[in-house]
Amino acid sequence: MAGETRANVIPLHTNRGRVAARRRADQRAESARQHPSLLADPHGRASAEQIAAVVREIDEHRRAAAAGSAEAPLNELAQRVAAVAGFLRxxxxxxxxxxxxxxxxxxxxxxxRPLLRFFFRSWFRVEVSGVENLPSDGAALVVANHAGVLPFDGLMLSVAVHDEHPAQRDLRLLAADMVFDLPVVGEAARKAGHTMACTTDAHRLLAAGELTAVFPEGYKGLGKRFEDRYRLQRFGRGGFVTAALRTKAPIVPCSIIGSEEIYPMLTDVKLLARLFGLPYFPVTPLFPLAGPAGLVPLPSKWRIAFGEPIYTNDYSASDADDPMVTFELTDQVRETIQQTLYRLLAGRRNIFFG
Incomplete structure (x- = not known):
């Protein structure tokens, strides 16, 4: 008709479009088969086969993880058996x-050490700082506060030095004479590397280049009441300073918190202490009322901090016999430990959780 414009008609090739659509569908299906989590159409719904494939894959991973976790205890048991066999051999x-x-x-x-690690890692959960202040080799004298009724602090200190220091050094403790008079305990203490707290043995250990530890408070610190916790007692006559000066060994102040709370000592029954030949007879909230259960230490949170070493190289040989020099150095070490204890306590929010 005149005045009308004819529209351009695009021809439809029906068969060709169906072939292309089929090809795209096959490609999507192939992609889905390659990995069940990849859907050809991100906006579409997964088929039942795809969901089943995903579930199967998850189950396989879960079974593999379960098998691995089941094998872990067996491997650990095998390692322990091998260690015991090696020890016996x-x-x-x-x-x-x-x-x-x-x-x-x-x-x-x-x-x-393996027995003590349970208390160190799981019971007291000890945190250690300042291990870089301990020498990798050669002599040094670690001087620490003492508390807790039973000397767990010395045992935890020995584990801390070995397990936390890169050189894994053995710490030689200077302990009270009574420890070595006890059957079994005394022999075990000797085998663990410890000896009596006297100037002679301290000098011999330091002269041999050993890393040595001393608790100058002695029984006064170990057996003090809970109301006096973290208040350092007198450091004796400074015999440890004399040994350090004579061997030119550095003195490393060490502060421990957490040990005061394991057996909160309410009072000391001196009559019973004399009767049993003990330095003190503690009464705690659980001992002796709870019997043997009262000997289980409370799981307080511990921190052990090693301070900067005090070097003794500049002192002369005669200074070791000068009471004024030894007193001044003893007081310096004591004050350093006390101030560090105050600082650590100020940062602690809870006795059992740190």
Whole structure:
């Protein structure tokens, strides 16, 4: 018709469009088969086959993880059995050494330290700082506060030095004479590398280049009442300073918090202490009322902080015999430990959680 414009008609190729659509559908199906989590159409719904494939894959991963976790205890058990077998072999063949103090490194590493690690890691959850202040080799004298009725602080200190220091050094504790008079305990203490707290033994250890620890408060610190917690007692006559000066060993102040709360000592029954030949007879909230259960330490949160070393190289040989020099150095160490204790306590929010 005149005046009308004819529209351009685009021809429809029906068969060709169906072939292309089929090809795209096949490609999507192939992609879905390659990994069930990849849907060809991100806005579409997954098919039942795809969902089942995803579930199967998840189950396979879960079974593999369960198998791995089941094998872990078996592997750990096998390692422990192998360690015990190795220990027995060495003990039977005599393939181990003991030094002049009775220190048996093999016994300490295989028996003593693994037992103490439970208390160190799981019970007291000890946090350690300042291990870089301990030398990697050579002599040093660690001086720490003492508390807790039973000397767990010395035991935890020895584990801290070995496990937290890169050199994994053995710490030699200077302990009270009574420890070595106790059956079994005294022999175990010797084998663990510890000896009596006297100037002579301290000098011998330091002269041999050993990392040594001393608790100058002695029984006064170990057996003080809970109301006096974290108040340092008198440091004695400074025998540890004399040993350090004579051997030119650095003195490392060490502050421990957490030990005062394991057995909160309410009072000391002096009559019973004299009767049993003990330095004190503690009464705590659980002991002796709870019997043997009262001997279980409370799980307080511990922190051990090693301070900067005090070097003794500039002191002369005669200074070791000068009471004024030893007193001044003893007081410096004591004040350093006390101030660090105050600082650590100020940052603690809870006795059991730190």
């Amino acid at each position: 060495q003990r039977l063949t005599g393939d181990y050494t003991v030094d002049e103090f009775g220190f048996d490194p093999h016994f300490n590493a295989a028996i003593v």
